[in-house]
Amino acid sequence: MDVSKTKQQKNIKNIVEETGLQHIAVIMDGNRRWAKEKFLPSAVGHQKGVDSLRAVLRACGEFGVKYLTVYAFSTENWNRKKEEVDFLMGLLAKTLSSELEDMHKNNVKIKFIGNMLPLNCNLKSILRHAEEYTKNNNGVNLQIAFNYGSRDEILNAVKIIARKVKDGEMDVSEITEDTVSSGLYTAGIPDPDLLIRTGGEKRISNYLLWQIAYSEVYITGQYWPEFNEESLAQAILEFKKRNRRYGK
Secondary structure (H helix, E strand, O other): OOHHHHHHHHHHHHHHHHHOOOEEEEEOOOHHHHHHHOOOOHHHHHHHHHHHHHHHHHHHHHHOOOEEEEEEEEHHHHHOOHHHHHHHHHHHHHHHHHHHHHHHHOOOEEEEEOOOOOOOHHHHHHHHHHHHHHOOOOOOEEEEEEEEOHHHHHHHHHHHHHHHHHOOOOOHHHOOHHHHHHOOOOOOOOOOOEEEEOOOOOOOOOOOOOOOOOOEEEEOOOOHHHOOHHHHHHHHHHHHHOOOOOOO
């Protein structure tokens, strides 16, 4: 047993408990740039990114982080080359097929957030099966944002509210922040405490715009395929230093 690693895990777990850190959201950026710098196809970078997600998910369980939400495919990613889009769709299906049993054994609960309608029937079936298979698990809650765009999500919530008002189910005066939150894909999930973006870019990229209103933001120059348990530990150590005032 690696004593130093065990000691670090215990230290980070204590920090998670002390700070009340429940939910980490991640913009997994840099797969293609990592591959390009190594003169490899972008597909290799995306595949390596799956390894990083596996490591981070495992670390969340060890550290006591209850919710992990990752940005896997945005509504804008359809504008990439068809070959890459097809690969990403296939990679998700392949990864779920090969990893689902292990995630279930590790008590992971899977949920997909985003617009599933444009996905092909086979992929939608795979996603639904993963959610159904793990729905009673009570370990780490893994939200995978796939074909997700925050503006699209908020627009959808507004339409839900508008229909209720039109049908007389709700008065305009009754609309609150909770009303909007309940119409989002993340309804019932606490807002992220910490948003991590890898790859060094300093933008939000249409990700969880409503939910991250008071999230702490941590940006690292590491590409996602380089991000691991130690990287997550460093992000949590940085989170501990933050003074969350919520506008007070």
